[in-house]
Amino acid sequence: MARPRSKLFPTPDDAENAFYDAFERADLAAMMAVWAASDEIVCIHPQGPRLTGFEAVRESWAQIFSGGATLRVRTTEVRAFDGQGLAVHTVIELVAPPGNESSVTSIFATNVYELTEAGWRMVTHHASTAPSEANPRREEAPSQSHTLH
């Protein structure tokens, strides 16, 4: 018997653990169980467009997982901000192919969770590639001569 969706994710940490677990296992159903079923959700993959709404977000993860490759994802440097009904975790994701831990890419992610009738759900995932340690850049946008911010 299927576990009722309403029993999932009693805390934001539970939702975050489920998010990264689904990500590592490339499990689309588990991934989308983490997200709020809402037109307001926002997902930005590194170098990707800003996707809004459940269907667009689902389609993006389906594309990502369709490649069949699995990744090892660890998070570090967590900063958590907790309100009643809303929680934000900013993390650094360390992403690597399994068995090749030396090939780690760092991703900055801001994850937002909302307490819904079905427990805590992700409503925003904003991810962007961290600058290379060997080539730190700050405040410049590519191909722009002026300071952006």
Add this chain to the structure above:
Amino acid sequence: MARPRSKLFPTPDDAENAFYDAFERADLAAMMAVWAASDEIVCIHPQGPRLTGFEAVRESWAQIFSGGATLRVRTTEVRAFDGQGLAVHTVIELVAPPGNESSVTSIFATNVYELTEAGWRMVTHHASTAPSEANPRREEAPSQSHTLH
């Protein structure tokens, strides 16, 4: 007579308006009045490192503003998530040099505000450059042959 700091920013929208106003005017004091005076705050400028803590964040804005250039910043496509004591706004920033509105750069930003004893303050600003419309890319990290996310 200086306005007491405690009277600032009765709502997250007020804090956000002050943030972009300070940004446009390159006003460091006004900018840092928006931020929570905390070691936990996080600021990621486009292509920049993840900065944590008030002093590191202040230093980054001082560098940005030291160039003397001012920018026109408009926000669009706002998605707001509100909890008691915490609020998140994801926006698209349209950044342009004054008088050159045709040279607009789009930036994705996730802004997090916390209700402190001194009113609503920014605790996280995560900004990343939007992909070029003419050259959309999705899910690939630069110089990586495998899908990241």
